[in-house]
Amino acid sequence: MITLGLSWGIAALASALAVAGGVAAGIATQHLPRWVLVAAAVVSGVLLALPKFIIMAGLRVLVGRIGLGAHLADPDLLTGTAGLTVGMAVAYLPLSFVVSAIFYSVLNPALGDVALLAGWKGLGRLRLLYGHITALFSPSLWAVMCTQMLSDPLSPQVFSHHAEWFATRVWWESTATTGSPAATPLAALLLLPCLAFAVPLGLYYHRYFHRTPVHLVRKSWSAARTRPVGIPLGAYYTTIAVSFALPVAVLVVLVQRALGAARPMLTHVLPTTLGVGVLTLAISLLAATVLVVVRRFAAQRGGLRGRRVVDSIVLGCLLLPGATFGRAWQLLVEHLPEGFPQWENVSVALAVTPQAVPFMYATLLLSGSLVSEAEYRTARFLGLGRMQALRTVGSRKATQYVIAGFIVVLSSSTISVAPLMWVTYPESQLLVTQLYRLLDAANYPQAFALSLVLAAVVIFFSLLALLGVRGQTHRKRG
Amino acid sequence: MSPSIHAASRPNRLLGTLRVGSLGLVVLVGLAALIYPVLPHRIDVKVACATDARICRAWEQRFFHDTSLVAEFTALPTREALGRIRDTQGHPEFDLWVGGDAENYYSAAHEGLLQPAYPANAAQLDPHFKDPAHQWFGVYASVLGLCINPTVLHQQGLATPRAWTDLQDPSYRGWISAPSPLSSATAHAMLLAQRTAGVDEPGLKRFIANVDRFTRSGNAPAGVVASGEAAVAVLFHPYCSAADTPLTMLYPTDGTTYEVGSAAVIRGTTRPDGAELALNWLLSPRGQTAARDAGVPHVPVARDVPDNLQETLAKQHIRVTPTDPAAAAQEHEAWQAWFANYLRDPQEAQAPQATQATPAEVPEP
Numbered sequence: 001m002i003t004l005g006l007s008w009g010i011a012a013l014a015s016a017l018a019v020a021g022g023v024a025a026g027i028a029t030q031h032l033p034r035w036v037l038v039a040a041a042v043v044s045g046v047l048l049a050l051p052k053f054i055i056m057a058g059l060r061v062l063v064g065r066i067g068l069g070a071h072l073a074d075p076d077l078l079t080g081t082a083g084l085t086v087g088m089a090v091a092y093l094p095l096s097f098v099v100s101a102i103f104y105s106v107l108n109p110a111l112g113d114v115a116l117l118a119g120w121k122g123l124g125r126l127r128l129l130y131g132h133i134t135a136l137f138s139p140s141l142w143a144v145m146c147t148q149m150l151s152d153p154l155s156p157q158v159f160s161h162h163a164e165w166f167a168t169r170v171w172w173e174s175t176a177t178t179g180s181p182a183a184t185p186l187a188a189l190l191l192l193p194c195l196a197f198a199v200p201l202g203l204y205y206h207r208y209f210h211r212t213p214v215h216l217v218r219k220s221w222s223a224a225r226t227r228p229v230g231i232p233l234g235a236y237y238t239t240i241a242v243s244f245a246l247p248v249a250v251l252v253v254l255v256q257r258a259l260g261a262a263r264p265m266l267t268h269v270l271p272t273t274l275g276v277g278v279l280t281l282a283i284s285l286l287a288a289t290v291l292v293v294v295r296r297f298a299a300q301r302g303g304l305r306g307r308r309v310v311d312s313i314v315l316g317c318l319l320l321p322g323a324t325f326g327r328a329w330q331l332l333v334e335h336l337p338e339g340f341p342q343w344e345n346v347s348v349a350l351a352v353t354p355q356a357v358p359f360m361y362a363t364l365l366l367s368g369s370l371v372s373e374a375e376y377r378t379a380r381f382l383g384l385g386r387m388q389a390l391r392t393v394g395s396r397k398a399t400q401y402v403i404a405g406f407i408v409v410l411s412s413s414t415i416s417v418a419p420l421m422w423v424t425y426p427e428s429q430l431l432v433t434q435l436y437r438l439l440d441a442a443n444y445p446q447a448f449a450l451s452l453v454l455a456a457v458v459i460f461f462s463l464l465a466l467l468g469v470r471g472q473t474h475r476k477r478g
Numbered sequence: 479m480s481p482s483i484h485a486a487s488r489p490n491r492l493l494g495t496l497r498v499g500s501l502g503l504v505v506l507v508g509l510a511a512l513i514y515p516v517l518p519h520r521i522d523v524k525v526a527c528a529t530d531a532r533i534c535r536a537w538e539q540r541f542f543h544d545t546s547l548v549a550e551f552t553a554l555p556t557r558e559a560l561g562r563i564r565d566t567q568g569h570p571e572f573d574l575w576v577g578g579d580a581e582n583y584y585s586a587a588h589e590g591l592l593q594p595a596y597p598a599n600a601a602q603l604d605p606h607f608k609d610p611a612h613q614w615f616g617v618y619a620s621v622l623g624l625c626i627n628p629t630v631l632h633q634q635g636l637a638t639p640r641a642w643t644d645l646q647d648p649s650y651r652g653w654i655s656a657p658s659p660l661s662s663a664t665a666h667a668m669l670l671a672q673r674t675a676g677v678d679e680p681g682l683k684r685f686i687a688n689v690d691r692f693t694r695s696g697n698a699p700a701g702v703v704a705s706g707e708a709a710v711a712v713l714f715h716p717y718c719s720a721a722d723t724p725l726t727m728l729y730p731t732d733g734t735t736y737e738v739g740s741a742a743v744i745r746g747t748t749r750p751d752g753a754e755l756a757l758n759w760l761l762s763p764r765g766q767t768a769a770r771d772a773g774v775p776h777v778p779v780a781r782d783v784p785d786n787l788q789e790t791l792a793k794q795h796i797r798v799t800p801t802d803p804a805a806a807a808q809e810h811e812a813w814q815a816w817f818a819n820y821l822r823d824p825q826e827a828q829a830p831q832a833t834q835a836t837p838a839e840v841p842e843p
Contacts, residue, residue, distance in 0.1 A: 064707070065652070157691075157694075164821040274507070425554050426553065426555065426558065426694075427531055427534075440693045441695070441698040443705065444705065
């Protein structure tokens with residue numbers, strides 16, 4: 001219980017720091033030149049496609065004894081609780097920033113000017129502009145990040161944290177000393193602090209939506225973005241491309257050199273990891289579609305309350321600790337009846353799916369809400385089938401949300417640690433297991449190079465998909 | 479159609495083709511990636527391989543080359559292999575288990591997890607390298623020692639450690655790499671070797687306090703010491719090597735131990751013939767030298783292979799106190815619990831009482 005309390009304390013503080021940092025950065029980039037936002041988004045996007053323990057290892061290299069730490073006064077800086085807290089906060093900062101930036105991007109930019117004209121200045125103006133929407137997403141973000149940190153057995157380990165970390169213990173009890181009777185109750189115990197989030201969060205959002213009528217929340221959510229007139233976009237994008245080309249070229253050369261002996265590994269790791277990612281995507285899309293239908297059914301029966309119950313259950317899956325689910329899945333797989341096909345990668349995809357479903361569900365709901373109901377009815381009235389009508393009236397923004405959702409699910413399933421570490425072998429040809437093996441032996445250059453290559457592949461295919469779909473919608477409108 | 483309109487529509491068509499092509503490529507890669515993980519492939523024997531991944535690959539390739547049988551070697555730490563075999567008792571996921579110290583096989587045999595086998599090449603093994611009930615057989619040996627990075631040692635102004643007791647010196651704080659006793663069988667050998675060498679519990683705690691990061695795998699400290707993050711690593715001698723860093727292997731003057739990496743057929747296997755064939759091949763001279771040829775100098779245990787364990791120990795004058803597998807197996811969980819308690823509260827942890835080997839059962843160096 002002491003270990004759990006300490007782990008929870010560190011995770012709670014680190015996620016609070018990450019939320020604060022992400023919110024501050026998100027607000028700052030709204031007021032800085034646009035290229036700063038673009039640069040921050042690109043860097044965060046790349047970091048999001050890397051496992052958290054890789055970021056932690058990067059920090060260790062940067063400020064550890066083979067980096068800047070060699071010149072620091074205290075070589076044990078990283079092994080203490082404070083070091084781990086700050087390290088975890090930094091690792092989760094990109095996620096926090098991206099979520100904040102997405103939420104702030106839907107605010108009407110004119111509101112700032114209106115507030116200024118109305119005499120609001122300084123912190124009061126910021127509070128007026130961002131307070132409401134920050135209060136909407138930050139508690140959930142904190143709880144989800146806290147759950148993820150608590151379930152992560154690898155990050156504290158690669159950071160050489162000397163005290164016992166609860167998730168690491170559960171993992172080792174479940175794998176290294178498999179058969180240990182302590183593994184299952186410990187994994188179940190991890191559920192307690194995470195479930196404890198659910199009640200206060202439920203009360204908080206009940207109060208939030210009670211005080212903020214739905215139409216007010218929706219009013220601030222504008223799918224349309226203003227585009228500045230008169231800015232030469234060609235020159236703008238060229239400047240961005242040129243400023244990124246040099247660091248990217250340097251990175252490619254460094255990655256090429258660092259990969260070294262790990263290069264042959266790519267031929268196995270790449271298809272297997274992507275395969276599991278795509279499989280997860282397909283299963284979660286299927287599950288999310290079913291859940292959306294259930295939500296619709298619940299809304300017909302129970303109105304707003306019914307809809308919210310389904311929403312809460314599905315989104316509540318994000319508060320399910322991966323370590324607990326991993327142990328449960330591990331037990332299930334080990335006790336499959338004889339002759340049952342044991343496809344490790346399918347098992348991994350199924351294990352990762354519960355974490356992917358809420359994202360996919362939210363994506364479908366969000367994209368669905370951007371489809372004009374009047375246009376849809378008109379299309380149906382004109383004789384189009386359901387899918388055909390949906391394709392015809394589906395807005396570009398909605399399509400982009402779907403693609404963005406796919407990207408999030410694909411990239412998160414390729415870097416997920418818990419429950420993956422419970423259902424794989426240490427030598428499995430998956431990105432996370434191979435990276436951990438490399439980091440365990442302090443092989444940092446190969447680990448960083450391998451993770452960057454995989455991140456680049458995921459980003460490349462995502463951009464390719466985006467280009468294809470945007471092209472389709474452009475052509476249709478043209 | 480006028481030439482100007484024709485010229486304008488060409489880039490549009492090209493762009494359209496590019497877009498359709500990119501979508502098609504994404505769908506194609508997605509489908510291929512979907513199908514790839516579930517494609518069936520022929521396997522004649524599935525092996526849990528609890529040693530260095532390079533050796534597992536070498537065994538896999540050589541076995542196929544010599545027998546035309548497809549063996550799937552899955553590399554995993556010894557304790558995890560044992561755990562998985564325990565958990566899948568009755569419907570095993572592997573047919574053969576190879577690698578890791580004999581004490582683990584002793585435990586597995588006692589729990590009824592292993593199946594007797596009669597490989598012809600086992601005749602070349604000394605009696606203490608195989609189970610009298612034919613449930614497990616020694617395949618290779620390696621000696622526990624200290625892997626030193628002389629450059630780091632020099633840069634930090636640290637003395638070269640000669641004995642286990644030297645590693646308790648506070649000057650080494652943060653400069654030692656060792657595997658975790660919670661996950662690694664090597665770490666258990668490390669604790670037992672120190673106890674046998676006369677290190678008391680406070681001494682063990684001082685040593686542990688000097689370790690920077692406990693690795694999951696028993697071989698990983700070699701990488702840590704090669705990267706310069708540590709000056710000294712505790713591991714078995716075959717793994718003390720790095721591509722571009724000079725490392726030195728030393729054996730503690732107050733005594734060390736060696737492991738007998740073993741192999742066994744798992745009870746309930748659905749491919750008993752493949753498992754026995756693979757076991758016999760591992761005990762053959764080809765199997766015994768495969769690791770050495772792959773660049774990992776495991777010591778063969780079979781008498782008919784040159785430079786086997788007895789010859790090596792005699793040549794190198796290493797002070798070795800072999801561990802009795804039965805005693806080591808009995809103590810293993812107690813040491814794991816001790817280490818877990820130590821992580822929680824270093825003052826409270828109480829080391830288990832040693833139940834040492836009966837010398838008659840182990841070979842004299």
